[in-house]
Amino acid sequence: MTDVHELALTVNGVPRTLRVPARRLLSDALRHDLGLTGTHVGCEHGVCGACTVLVDGRPVRSCLLFAVSVDGSSVTTVEGCCEPDGSLGPVQQAFWDCHGLQCGFCTPGFVTTITAYLDENPEPTAEEAREAIAGNLCRCTGYQNIVASVLRAAEIRREARV
Amino acid sequence: MSTRTMGEPIARREDPRLLSGQGHYLDDIGHTALAAAFVRSPHAHAQIVDIDVTDALDVDGLMAIYTHDDLPDRLAEPLPLLIPHPSLTHGRTPYALAKDEVNHVGEAIVMVVAADRYLAEDACDRIRVEYEVLPPVVGIAAAREASRLVHEDVPGNIAATMVQENGDAAAALAASPRVLELDLEVERSASTPLEGKGVYARWDPADASLRVYSSTQASTSVRAALAAKLGLPPNRVEVVAPDVGGGFGVKIVHPWPEEVLVSWAAITLSREVKWTEDRREHFVSSAHERSQVHHVRVGFDDDGHLLGLEVSFWHDNGAYTPYGIIVPIVTATQLLGPYKPAAYRVEFQSLYTNTVLVTPYRGAGRPQGCFVMERVMDAIAAELGFDRAEVRERNFIQPDEMPYDHGLIFQDGRPLIYDSGDYPATLRKLKKLVGWDEFGVYREQARAEGRRVGIGIACYVEGTGVGPYEGGWVKVETDGSVVVATGLTTQGQGHQTAFAQVAADILGVQLDRVSVVTGDTRRFGYAVGTFASRALVMSGNAIAAAARKVRDKALRIAGDALEADPRDLEIIDGVVQVRGVPTSAIPLSTVAVLSNPLRYAFDTESARATQFALPADPDKPPVPEGEQPGLEATGYYSPPRATFANGMHAVVVETDPDTAEIRIVRYCVVHDCGTLVNPRIVEGQVHGGVAQGVGGALYERMVYDDDGQLLNASFMDFLMPYSTEVPTIETDHLETPSPLNPLGIKGAGEAGVIPGMAVFASAISDAEGFPITRMPISPSELFHLRRAHEEATNR
């Protein structure tokens, strides 16, 4: 590959550089070039949502992006949803409280998606919570406890603000 | 008294790691490995004429290109037929790389190894295979007709024919006052876990040993298969299942071609090699399940009692039969559910088609069997004008008839004998939960408003905890921590928590001092695997057996140290003490130290076990006769038979009079899986199963065209439910413990999915007023069925 590009971006608050060919997917760059394997690849065609990361705060499917297209951006992965001291962030804590994961493979995509969602809509109803996660596939949980996790995350965030 | 954790909905201990992105799934490890990719057949049935790799040679980073010609010895032979059966007279398994012929789209022909996956795929794209395309056999009808064959040496495309019977069904039917015939069909679906398969192999030439990580449900069996295929001594092969992103049955088959080939490449190239499949590969080269066509004759009396039942069915097993005929055997035996027809005969043919091979998908043939039986019960109720729950209840095996012998052989080769269950009680709970008796009024009200609502009911019995055995190892370390290992695997069932609960309670230690390892042949070498809802039943009891031995030994050693009778001792939060005398105590950590007489101390605590620390009885050896050093033990659980869980589901649907869209109004579950170790984990399993049941009833189907091309080999076109398609699930449960194991556990893993198709068919029939005989059903199919029914009624 002769077309190697130099990229500079912020990942989970840390400035990182990458040297990648144009065709390198963002999911592969995060997982293999930066060693952040928390983002998972379930389908490589943008349907399952397991690869969801936040680019400048907005959820995107990293399997549908080339790494070169996030040059200069700020990317947040599931690892970046933890607290600065490494403990679980509110969404992650909520999933733990509500048994919102089983195999855990789809979970990072839900965590980032819900993190972005609650920033926009901090007090969702149960109906809204269910709609908010309707773009991510889970094969294990039947979604019951994930919906509960959204509501619990809202509650934890509310308690933290108080 | 120690806090009991058994039966408590403890939050899972594996979650923080998985939630913070610190999981280690297959593709998360092996970053320095070479990457493998495959050239797979684009044709459903073809002869391979030539393979030209010339253009691929220019790809940078190319390391190797392998075809069948390169495979040595046993690797060049077909892959193993895992479960032979006398009825499987024409079993066939694939070669690791296709030899002369390919039999389904997706079959692997060439393996490429390169510096990374992108380059490997570049090379694959440039390899040109020349085929002589042959006409394929697609679908059960074509397979039965057999004008074309999948395998030249398999007449009629029939892999197996099997009959099981109890009593004389034909005579019973002939003598029945009423007889009904039904034709019922289930379409093909698949497990489709979010993580596909993957293999990462490392060969160490210094000690001639192989370590393989595989996203598998059966690491011990993979080890055995790899050792056999690669000609290695089994004790030189280790197989580890890392974190696995779901299995649902598709990862039970082994060895996949990729498991043997990636391992062999690692040895041959003396390099680490890794392969993970992409989603399309998973669709066309893993496994599917469910496609069956059934013909039923049922004889009954005017009160709705089953007098005789004859079932014939045809099972599509795809191009090969590595898993034998387990799925149709499960259908044949589990079809009976909670009922006791006086005479039963079931016959099936397992047929080849030029499609992906078929191995269990959660339920493993039970969903089809349940669908068939429950349609029969609804048909009887409709014929007699009886309440559908009432008809079922009249045919239940009663609690006082347990254990109940059906006179058939189950999938474990053992008699089909239900051990316990209270079906009337389960039904009572379900009727109460869903409001069965009050629904008729609601239905009429809705009809008056021009709406169509219906309620469905379905009952199932599930044989869980099949053998032959599982084992567990428990050890108390000298720091008081407890390590537990078992050989079967985990794909999200919370084993690290549930198994820890079992060990912690028996040993009397805090839960957070217990760590559990599953699926790693380095830690436990004898195991079978995770399938058939057996993990907690089997490994739970094996770990319990091991923990009890450890506890007994601890009490003996502590008794010596405290000069007390072991029977007066108890263990609370990791401290052994004389009951009622808390000052006479010794921590388990010290007991562990004392259990291993030392010459050399390695820390202050261990000094207590050295030769000059304690007065020694000069006539007694330091390690007593028949004992071993260390506070550890191994236990096995090997039951004579499976244990039978059961459940009943009810669903309320509303169908749109115009668009025929199907809306789920309520979904209720009552299940009985015996003693619950962690109710939260069990409930989660039920939820997940129900979602797959919804999928199987309304969305999931594999669509093959006449050329054997899989038309919907992606998540865009193979529809699985999102959160908006799965209703709120209302659950209740009862516990009839299993008399077959000390913990009283039955399995729950497949409980949620088994009655899915049956219950939705029941509800939609109720809403529409005509029978539903084929699943899954889409709105457009319902629309056409309505038309057909109206036309038939008008004639």
Next chain:
Amino acid sequence: MKVTGSAVLHAPRERVWSALQDPAVLVRTIPGCQQLEQVGPDTYRATVLAGVASIKGTYSGDVRLTDQAEPDSFVLHASGAGAPGTVNADVRVTLADADGGATQLDYDADAVVGGVIGGVGQRMIVGVAKKTAGEFFAAVDDVLTGREERILREPSVATGTAPEVFTAPSRQRAPMSAAEMSSAAITGALIALAGVVLGWLITRRAQGRPR
């Protein structure tokens, strides 16, 4: 394994025969060849630098020519070993007249490849062998037809007394007149073949190291 192939060389058989027997020609046209040294009658030792991905190494090969029937055919026996593996090959080469004063060359090799290189798969080995043989013949053809530019070159001629050692110049194809193709008793295309089987696409394999 068997490797067979053919090539058309644009010169009469006698000149082709001479070129294939000329170490000065061969040392420049065999991909990766660094040195050719006569070590006995009809026996030469070749040193070839070869590699694929990160498997690189220097191979030393002995080549022996037998059954010489000028200008029709000969048999070459090659055996070489290096860190990445070993090769043993017996190659029959036949030359026949073709149209327009050209020569049809056919080769038929029986080779056994061992070691790590032997593990990369038959089709890959055969494919690489044929490809590189094709490059070799094209290079020899360039020499025969004088298509190469004349540039100053380091002389690649015998230095001193026997044993004769021929060293490859730097990568430029050295121009050569027909007259400069003197005969020496080594053999042809099939050092190429031996060298080729060992002589992986060095330049192209320079990249592609795994992470």
